[in-house]
Amino acid sequence: MRTKQTISDQDLQAKLIAGEETAFSELYDRYSDAISAHIRKFVNSSDLAEDLTQEVFIKVWQCKSRLDEVRSIKAYLFIMARNHTINSLKKAMRSDVAMAEVINSFVEQRNDTEEELLSKEYLEYLEKALSDLPYRTREVFRLCRQEGKSYDEVAFALGISRNAVKNHMVGSMKILSASVKKDLGISLSVLLTVFLK
CATH class of the missing domain: 1.10.1740.10 (RNA polymerase sigma factor, region 2, helix turn helix motif)
Incomplete structure (x- = not known):
């Protein structure tokens, strides 16, 4: 007091x-x-x-x-x-961490319907961007980023080496990062942090 x-x-x-x-x-x-x-x-x-x-x-x-x-x-x-x-x-606004904080805060202020629609739009965009990747690269990305599996777990599940998993992830992140930055004006890490948490 x-x-x-x-x-x-x-x-x-x-x-x-x-x-x-x-x-x-x-x-x-x-x-x-x-x-x-x-x-x-x-x-x-x-x-x-x-x-x-x-x-x-x-x-x-x-x-x-x-x-x-x-x-x-x-x-x-x-x-x-x-x-x-x-x-x-x-x-x-030049910092991804701060951008994610602002977007998160904005998302929390909206009602559920608005949030659902925006999340759906971003997820649809991500799905479309993923569909342009080779099948195996897409599969590795989904397991690592969307299901949260480790490189070792993905390597074991797909019967490939850990190094191959890493190479697929590096390739997919480069392609998706460039695409997201160009089309949405934010970084891939912001998109993944906010809408795939």
Whole structure:
């Protein structure tokens, strides 16, 4: 439970500019929940919102000497949170892990019918892409990626060497990756992570 607010934002701001760590702790206690909730509206992910909130407050501490130009520390925090979140999302879109997180979050926000339709479309796309692969390569891919079998298990089941399984997987991943990137604008790992989990 939060302690009762004892000093004004203006006094808190002055103490922060002076480099008082207790003022920073008070600022964090006072506004971190609200900032995190604000960021969550952009990212739909509690974990990501928490990380971005931490980064916003770190930036405030690092730039505390410039706070004397700020009229309202509260408004400043919200503007900084919004700008930092947007900039982070732009960078994150270049990362497969972050893209998967955003897509996962988006999928969770939709209703079951929408999710089913989108998953069906992606799975149909994957099936079509797989159908262009040679039969044995397709079979190896299904066993390894869709059924989660190890290379050794697949090699034993199909009566081929582990090295042959590996070669089939490398070949299929190259072809599918290029196809998915070209047609969907995402990486194969994102597609598999989100829709074949």
